[in-house]
Amino acid sequence: MSEAIKNITIVGGGTAGWLSAAIIAAHHKGSSAEGVQVTLIESSDIPTVGVGEGTWPTMKNTLRDIGIKEADLFAHCHAVFKQGGKFVNWVHGNGDFYYHPFTVPLGYGRLDLAPYVSDIENYAVESNFQHHVCEAGLAPRTISESEYTGQCNYAYHLDAGEFAELLKNHCRDNLNVKHIVDTVNEVTLTSDGSIKSINLEKHPAVEADLYVDCTGFAALLLGGKLNVPFIKVDDVLFNDSALAMHVPYENADSPIASHTIATGQNAGWIWDIGLTHRRGVGHVYSSKYLSDDEAESNLRKYLGKAGEGLTTRKITYQSGHRERFWEKNCVAVGMAAGFVEPLEATAIMLVELSARYIAENLPPSKTIMPTVAKRFNQQMRYRWTRIIDFLKLHYMLTKRPEPYWQDHTNPDNIPDSLKEDLAIWGYRGPTSGDFESAIELFPAASYQYVIYGMGFKPDFSQQAHLYQDKQQAEMIIQRNQKITEQMLQTLPPHREYIEKWLASAQMK
Known part of the structure; x- marks a missing residue:
């Protein structure tokens, strides 16, 4: 043989x-x-x-390598751009939000802006233009730029x-x-x-x-x-259920969010993903803390009139x-x-x-x-191990009072590897040197966006002598403001871009 x-x-x-x-x-x-x-x-x-x-920005290279044109992906899969995630109500539950954008902060790898920003929870606002691009509902590139390129890093919803x-x-x-x-x-x-x-x-x-x-x-x-054997991690990540819906847009020309919206609930969170023809909306939750009926009530309250007459699909997993x-x-x-x-x-x-x-x-x-x-x-x-740590990070820094969220902060269900990271990040922020693999799933920038967005601020004063670059930091922050203004003026609305781009691609 x-x-x-x-x-x-x-x-x-x-x-x-x-x-x-x-x-x-x-x-x-x-x-x-x-x-x-x-x-x-x-x-x-x-x-x-x-x-x-949702996908991750790695998908761009994957599609290019296997020989699929980006325009074909959009035309056949109702795809849109995904420029990151917006996390609503994860910190206090009172309307707070932060972004995990896919574009790294300005100065990344040379200067950490975290010690110099005015408010640590606004880190993504002051260090990155993509927060503003997403809030304005804009595409990541102009019509003149070619496929798989763009001023903003992106993935897809499909x-x-x-x-x-x-x-x-x-x-x-x-x-x-x-x-x-x-x-x-x-x-x-x-x-x-x-x-x-x-x-x-x-x-x-x-x-x-x-x-x-x-x-x-x-x-x-x-x-x-x-x-x-199967190794369970439900003692770290509690969710085991989801209710999903396909939600039509109110109008054919309704705006399309260019990011995933993840909205915290009393015992879980709701995802909201826009495609060209509908939204995919669902509630992820833990059956230990929330019944199916309560989860459906949360979901319908979130959707309002848009959810009337729609049925849910239940998914359970371990x-x-x-x-x-x-x-x-x-x-x-x-x-x-x-x-x-x-x-x-x-x-x-x-x-x-x-x-x-x-x-x-x-x-x-x-x-x-x-x-x-x-x-x-x-x-x-x-x-x-890294995925579990990174996802747990989104929960364990919360200040929400509900039992589900407070139990996530219990040191007994936080992995030791994550505790070690946070001990180090207590006096300085995440850096590339904190990660062992040459090809990390999530770079240090992702950890920065999440921990700072959740309000976790290292005590930079413990090594104040390392942070003497205030003038350079202010220049980077000012540069980010200028780039942001330029992008808000030149980038087209998300839906408008997709429609014009696909129309021009079909003519070629």
């Missing part, structure tokens, strides 16, 4: 399956005879599960179902991905515990050199057959991840690997990073696979 790795089978469709297929096939020239053959098996009777429709369909067609038409629609009957193993074959109801059994588990929460291969993500000849991607909650759009970002790792580190021979798997597991454990 050949030890060469030439056939990869992905079990499960949806965003995780088709995005993985596209990334691997594009990298390994699946469309050529010498490339790696990628096969995707999906059942027609298993609906996709998704509680968010219709997840349509995105999976776009990826599917691209994979089949351009990347030679073999598509099988069938139901898995049985997964057979070899004598050493590796996966031997996927037995199907209507098609012959499928054998591959590597299997990618994209079967969602079921984790049919990695969890169900290979019995890799926060956590697999103990290992690559076992033998099987690697889990997407919710089969783990899921916590849709805060900060980590789900699709992890699919990108996992599939990219598989593609770029796929060994030519099975004999090297254990080493690749070991390194993948090490990286993913680190990334999950």
Whole structure:
């Protein structure tokens, strides 16, 4: 039997399956005879599960690498730009808000503006123009700029179902991905515990050199057959339920927010994501602190008349991840690997990073696979630790009085790694040197936006001799004000830009 790795089978469709297929096939020239053959098996009777429709700025490079035009993404997936997140009522619950924009602060990497801003909670306002761009409802670029570029860093909001369909067609038409629609009957193993074959109801059994588990929460291969344990983190991140709605716009020309709006509630938060044809709105909450009826009441109060006559879709999940993500000849991607909650759009970002790792580190021979798997597991454990810490950071600094929020501040359910970070950040802000990985999910700038936005201010006076650059800081803040004024004058309204851009793209 050949030890060469030439056939990869992905079990499960949806965003995780088709995005993985596209990334691997594009990298390994699946469309050529010498490339790696990628096969995707999906059942027609298993609906996709998704509680968010947001992405991370990494998606720009991913789409470009797999060969999808940005205009096609917008035209087929009702996509819009996402320039960051707006967090409303997370600090005091009285209308307060702060932004986590995708563009790094001015002077980032050279001078930390935090010791010099007038009010730490206004850090994103004084250090970054994107707060103002989002508040004004503007696009991240002008009509003269080309695709995948822009004065502001951005990601996308998109219709997840349509995105999976776009990826599917691209994979089949351009990347030679073999598509099988069938139901898995049985997964057979070899004598050493590796996966031997996927037995199907209507098609012959499928054998591959590597299997990618994209079967969602079921984790049919990695969890169900290979019995890799699931590590729960619901003692750190409490949410386990969501109610979702599709909300029509009041008018066809209603403004589209160019950011995710996350509004804190008494026991959870509500996401509000604008697409071109509707909004995706939902309530994430903990069933321990809030009943389904109470959550629906929160959601309908938030929506007002816009929610009248609409029904909710209930989603339940368990926060956590697999103990290992690559076992033998099987690697889990997407919710089969783990899921916590849709805060900060980590789900699709992890699919990108996992599939990219598989593609770029796929060994030519099975004999090297254990080493690749070991390194993948090490990286993913680190990334999950960082994700859990970063999401917890959004909750634990709150000053809200409700039991749900106060329990998040309890030191007993704050990870030690996060406690260590905060001990250091007590006298200076987050810096790039605080993070071990060369490719961090969230840069130091993201941590700065969140902790400062939540009102956490380091005691810079403990090392006052390090902060003697007030004049330079003021120049950067003034420069930010000028850039902000320029952008508010030149950037077009979000919806207007999308409509004009797509109209011009169709004419070419």
